Amino acid sequence: MEKDNKSKKKKKLGSYPYTSVVFSITLALLVIGLFGLLILHTNRLSELIKDNIELQVYLDKDITDNQRIQIQKTLSSKDYASEKDDEVQISFVSKEEAAEDFIKETGEDFSDFLGENPLRDAYSLKISPEYQNSQKLDSIQQDIEAINGVFEVEYQKNVVDSINENITTISLLLVGFAVILLLVVIILINNTIKLALFSQRFLIRSMQLVGAKASFIQKPFLGRATMHGLISGIVASASLYALMQYAYSEFPQLENLYEPEKILILFATLLFAGAVIGFFSTLRAVKKYLRMSLDELY
Incomplete structure (x- = not known):
């Protein structure tokens, strides 16, 4: 019985x-996932904001219906006109x-004292995101005003200027934080695995002394590390999904930022990152103990 108990307590290569x-x-990947989710939602929010940027095209008062239809066709054919589901985003x-909307908003009917409706027929044309800066919009403005x-x-x-400046600033800040966060996470995981393998250092040396090759010694460690990284990625993804559902239930407006395809890519990235970081951190730690002298192991 004593021998059996000793054999159970006996360390196996690769176990820690x-x-x-x-x-x-898992904790590190969850933090990365939360930050990745923040970036995805921020990008989606900026897209929604840009989707609402539009030009107001006011028409001449004596314009005919045929002229108005021709102007709509001309505007719809422009490269800068935004499209959604193959339809140009233009409305008349x-x-x-316009007068009815004005009366509803202000409660005043200007026709009572002006005697006529001073407003004009107009088109609202949404602009593609790549044309949404001041210089291009000014050029578009001149191009449309030249239409008869x-x-x-x-x-x-x-x-528009404020939106573009804020989006640029936020993007740079998020990229900077992402780089710093990734470095911190890699260092954290690397140190955790190195400490975990500390108990295996003498077993690694024993395997070296009996002639085991480095690849033979590394294999069980790397296999377990990859598996643990995948498990961590799965747990982190599940936790992130649970947090997302809770946030959406508390703040329903956030569902407008939900993009299922990109969220799935984020989860797959967490699994891949867990496996890769676990693999290479373990490889680095094992190689370190393989290179150590016997005195350094103590």
């Missing part, structure tokens, strides 16, 4: 206290509809 390793990798607002029957083109220039 993996619970702390899996926990550390008559001066009567167009009175004036307006857009909120200050809002």
